[in-house]
Amino acid sequence: MKPARTRLAPSPTGYMHIGTLHTALFDYFLARQTGGQFIIRIEDTDQARLVEGALENLLKTLKSLGIEHDEGPILQADGSVAEQGDRGPYVQSKRLDIYKKYVDQLVEQGDAYHCFCSKERLDVMREQQRATKQTPKYDRHCLSLSKDEINKRLEAGEPHVIRMKIPEGITEFEDAVRGSVKFNNSDVDDQVILKSDGFPTYHLAVVVDDALMNITHIFRGEEWLSSTPKQILLFKMLGLEAPTFAHLPLLLNPDKTKLSKRQGDVAVEDYLKKGYLPEALLNFIGTLGFNPTGDREIYSLQELIEMFNLGKVKKSGAVMNLEKLDWMNNHYIMQLEIDELIERARPFVSINLDDAMINRALIIQRARINHLDQLQQSLEAYVTEFAYNPELLVWKKSDKQDAKIQLENLKQFVLQLEDALFVNVESVEREVRAYITSNNLDNGSVLWPLRVALSGQEKSSSPFELLWVFGKEKGIEKIETAIGMLG
Ligand code: GLU
Numbered sequence: 467m468k469p470a471r472t473r474l475a476p477s478p479t480g481y482m483h484i485g486t487l488h489t490a491l492f493d494y495f496l497a498r499q500t501g502g503q504f505i506i507r508i509e510d511t512d513q514a515r516l517v518e519g520a521l522e523n524l525l526k527t528l529k530s531l532g533i534e535h536d537e538g539p540i541l542q543a544d545g546s547v548a549e550q551g552d553r554g555p556y557v558q559s560k561r562l563d564i565y566k567k568y569v570d571q572l573v574e575q576g577d578a579y580h581c582f583c584s585k586e587r588l589d590v591m592r593e594q595q596r597a598t599k600q601t602p603k604y605d606r607h608c609l610s611l612s613k614d615e616i617n618k619r620l621e622a623g624e625p626h627v628i629r630m631k632i633p634e635g636i637t638e639f640e641d642a643v644r645g646s647v648k649f650n651n652s653d654v655d656d657q658v659i660l661k662s663d664g665f666p667t668y669h670l671a672v673v674v675d676d677a678l679m680n681i682t683h684i685f686r687g688e689e690w691l692s693s694t695p696k697q698i699l700l701f702k703m704l705g706l707e708a709p710t711f712a713h714l715p716l717l718l719n720p721d722k723t724k725l726s727k728r729q730g731d732v733a734v735e736d737y738l739k740k741g742y743l744p745e746a747l748l749n750f751i752g753t754l755g756f757n758p759t760g761d762r763e764i765y766s767l768q769e770l771i772e773m774f775n776l777g778k779v780k781k782s783g784a785v786m787n788l789e790k791l792d793w794m795n796n797h798y799i800m801q802l803e804i805d806e807l808i809e810r811a812r813p814f815v816s817i818n819l820d821d822a823m824i825n826r827a828l829i830i831q832r833a834r835i836n837h838l839d840q841l842q843q844s845l846e847a848y849v850t851e852f853a854y855n856p857e858l859l860v861w862k863k864s865d866k867q868d869a870k871i872q873l874e875n876l877k878q879f880v881l882q883l884e885d886a887l888f889v890n891v892e893s894v895e896r897e898v899r900a901y902i903t904s905n906n907l908d909n910g911s912v913l914w915p916l917r918v919a920l921s922g923q924e925k926s927s928s929p930f931e932l933l934w935v936f937g938k939e940k941g942i943e944k945i946e947t948a949i950g951m952l953g
Contacts, residue, residue, distance in 0.1 A: 478520030741838025852922030
């Protein structure tokens with residue numbers, strides 16, 4: 467396949483929506499697979515919706531996920547955004563002169579026209595259309611204005627917009643995900659392409675930029691599908707070649723409604739803040755609506771790049787199954803080298819992670835967390851002194867006296883264990899079990915008081931894990947405390 471040029475064209479909203487990352491990843495997969503480019507263009511023509519720092523934030527989020535773009539604005543070490551010479555910045559508000567030329571061309575060709583209608587008039591028009599159940603559409607009130615009249619009103623400085631004139635007929639295109647898509651032009655509104663503030667609208671700017679930037683594939687969410695006929699018509703009117711369109715499946719909540727804040731986080735930053743690993747997020751989001759082989763769930767970024775196949779992208783909405791994300795994140799947490807896990811865990815934990823005992827606790831506890839912000843709580847149990855009711859030390863089939871005897875014997879047993887036996891949990895477990903069998907003891911009467919002495923809790927991790935984490939000295943200390951409590 468020829469090198470693809472794809473683009474992520476977000477409007478600056480202040481956070482990165484999961485759907486934006488979904489599109490970005492598909493852009494990235496295809497660009498990297500074909501040796502092409504993945505560019506970022508900021509679509510900020512709606513000046514009323516600008517958010518301070520949005521661009522910096524978007525670039526920062528992509529960077530923390532390890533997704534690099536080729537052209538467009540770049541994030542500098544000090545957090546500010548810089549230009550890349552002639553390879554950016556692709557920020558639409560800086561390209562107004564370019565769009566103006568194309569608007570003029572469309573007016574000259576008769577494919578666009580001036581509209582002086584006031585907001586009040588348009589409101590009344592829409593209200594009437596609604597009341598009579600018609601599709602809300604501009605009624606072409608200004609289409610019949612004469613050249614003289616237009617010039618007079620322009621000279622008088624009357625506020626106006628430019629609208630495209632949708633021709634009669636059918637607009638059809640081949641969507642790489644959906645196949646052939648057809649629109650009846652009579653359902654398409656005479657879209658405003660230049661606003662009264664002199665800014666182009668999204669529809670015009672996106673077409674001009676996709677053409678000038680030689681974009682080969684437009685990936686975007688299904689919600690943009692109804693915009694496509696207008697854009698295809700603009701490409702035609704301007705004599706420009708339209709790229710391939712691929713409308714990606716909508717992302718859905720588990721109840722199949724459109725992904726919304728109410729049912730969970732929609733900002734990528736929120737997931738990073740909770741300690742979802744970039745590799746898990748890339749795997750999870752990158753396989754929403756697309757599974758390369760259909761026989762497994764775990765894919766590395768490299769595999770997704772190599773196996774990306776537009777033909778395998780599903781049309782139907784993709785459900786964001788957060789339980790699957792949790793499972794995947796745990797999978798990646800388990801895969802990390804322990805030193806790497808420590809580094810990744812640092813921002814989430816206020817306990818000293820450079821401590822051998824905490825390292826052992828981390829090895830045990832990582833199996834039980836889904837995201838790194840759960841680590842603090844699960845490690846706290848190892849560093850805080852716990853208080854418990856001595857009755858808890860007594861196994862249900864035993865009594866206080868027996869619990870005390872068992873703990874005293876256990877203390878002697880642990881005391882004589884060689885340090886080398888503390889090499890891992892399995893080795894500790896083997897020793898304790900051998901001790902139970904060789905002394906003809908009952909599992910419950912030994913393991914229950916041992917576990918409570920080491921955890922202070924009715925439910926906790928296994929006594930072997932606890933003993934291994936605390937080590938010989940600390941383990942004996944806790945057993946002694948328990949013995950003391952039994953009077
Ligand atoms: N600017 C649009 C957005 O905010 C992009 C739509 C497109 O990719 O054409 O998502």
